[in-house]
Amino acid sequence: MASQAACIFCKIIKGDIPSFKLYESEKILAFLDINPLSRGHALVIPKFHGEKLVDIPDDQLQEILPVVKKLVVASGAENYNVLQNNGRIAHQEVDHVHFHMIPKPSTEEGLGIGWPQQKTDMEKLKALFAEIKAKMQHKINTRIAVTSKKSQRIRGRYYHQMPSP
Template structure:
């Protein structure tokens, strides 16, 4: 996509601090980091959401994020991937964040608002989703 900042980085139109590059994947330092070593891993195929990306462009995302975690020496870290503005995605191109968490005040801060569930409803949902996964 012509106006996508990540596509421009892939094409070399915008400079980046590249950490890894292959024919399908690019990793670079985040220019607005939450902590030292915060990096992004992107597929070179443009797609806004994970479901828009062909599987062959997804195979390196987590292995590269793992290598970044090792390279930074992070003992604790978050691997984050958001889909859609409502899910806090700011750039409309799939990307995975590797965010070191060296101290409580650095890195990603999150809330995890769990919801009570009824086992009968959970069983129904399980059956529905398990059937769809077989399609």
């Protein structure tokens, strides 16, 4: 993993490396890819440094897809891919989360991918479904419990500070 100081995207964010900025806010940056797969190939990155999607706080991700959508509209792309890779074997080349918006104007230009589908055993798929769903529900319940406790503390402080009627 590249340190934040060595990260090429962090250097672009800081302005140490020039880029063709298309959009910038407090939390994200969008710019043209200098090694495009097609005309209009752009990258959208959170300013928060993290190698993989799970390393980025949710609030740092909220603007990304709306900006990708604006890039699609601005580029005029009718066909396009939105791509986000995590890890070397998944073809991630820069250790900073980034989303590609790659116009696909023809079969020769843009992203070329294969989709090697695998046969599945429905019983194994059913077991996997139950496992993932339970883990997701646990995460959601944990987050709700933490958020609920936080809001109770905040409400408690607020009500204690209110003057009596």
